[in-house]
Amino acid sequence: MPMIDADGCLLNVSVEGRDGGPTLMLSNSLGSTMQMWEPQMKALTQVFRVIRYDRRGHGKSSVPPGPYSLERFGRDVLAILDDLNIAKAHWCGLSMGGMVGQWLGANAPDRFGKIILANTSCYYPDPTRWHDRIKAVKEGGIAAVADTVLAGWLTADFREREPQIAANMKTMMLTTPVEGYIACCEALSTLDQRELLPRIKSPTLIIAGRHDMSTTVADGEFMRSRIPGASMTLLDAAHISNVEQPHAFTDAVIGFLTQR
Numbered sequence: 001m002p003m004i005d006a007d008g009c010l011l012n013v014s015v016e017g018r019d020g021g022p023t024l025m026l027s028n029s030l031g032s033t034m035q036m037w038e039p040q041m042k043a044l045t046q047v048f049r050v051i052r053y054d055r056r057g058h059g060k061s062s063v064p065p066g067p068y069s070l071e072r073f074g075r076d077v078l079a080i081l082d083d084l085n086i087a088k089a090h091w092c093g094l095s096m097g098g099m100v101g102q103w104l105g106a107n108a109p110d111r112f113g114k115i116i117l118a119n120t121s122c123y124y125p126d127p128t129r130w131h132d133r134i135k136a137v138k139e140g141g142i143a144a145v146a147d148t149v150l151a152g153w154l155t156a157d158f159r160e161r162e163p164q165i166a167a168n169m170k171t172m173m174l175t176t177p178v179e180g181y182i183a184c185c186e187a188l189s190t191l192d193q194r195e196l197l198p199r200i201k202s203p204t205l206i207i208a209g210r211h212d213m214s215t216t217v218a219d220g221e222f223m224r225s226r227i228p229g230a231s232m233t234l235l236d237a238a239h240i241s242n243v244e245q246p247h248a249f250t251d252a253v254i255g256f257l258t259q260r
């Protein structure tokens with residue numbers, strides 16, 4: 001797996017799948033790594049050359065001091081594409097990955113074909129939840145918030161039905177570097193990309209989870225109404241919908257990206 005330098009930060013990047021196929025870039029959520037895309041990889045790599053990466057502060061990427069910003073996350077992605085000599089890619093980002101996708105769609109329109117924004121939002125009207133989470137993590141580490149966050153990631157039904165998958169997701173969250181996690185929460189606490197949405201000209205699909213209390217169906221509907229021509233798909237899932245509804249999520253991605 002290459003490590004790619006983005007302004008001094010080494011990003012852990014993986015390139016797999018169909019050589020010569022269209023490129024699809026996947027971007028993870030807060031507190032996860034590129035491993036969160038495992039349920040999609042078998043199907044996606046048959047159609048696409050798939051690039052995954054660990055956001056700065058996460059996984060095997062470096063953890064420069066924060067706070068980070070959506071612009072910095074976006075420029076990290078452009079550094080990866082430049083390093084790999086890729087002129088244009090499709091984008092699928094979930095949660096923070098969707099926020100980065102909004103920034104890229106508005107600020108680097110020539111570099112992206114179609115864009116999928118899953119379980120995400122463009123704006124948090126009240127930053128209190130992020131300030132509270134930062135305080136809790138500073139005091140008690142990610143363990144202090146892990147069960148509450150996991151309950152938002154996956155419905156109770158799913159956690160009961162698939163305890164091993166839920167446990168793996170929790171481990172992924174708990175192994176995130178604390179400094180990187182906090183630096184990302186700081187970026188989220190000031191998130192407001194409402195003005196960017198009308199500037200996204202790529203064909204865009206919004207995916208929302210019916211049971212997602214973190215980035216709600218209303219958040220998805222707001223983005224759909226502001227991004228020209230965007231469409232929306234609802235899944236029977238909480239926040240990490242690609243894990244909770246892997247087949248429906250994969251079908252939505254492939255269906256949207258391959259339709260003419």
Ligand SMILES: O=C(O)CC1=CCC(=O)O1
Nearest residue numbers: 029030095096149152214
């Ligand atoms: O961690 C959460 O509670 C949900 C979330 C918001 C942005 C993100 O990436 O994850």
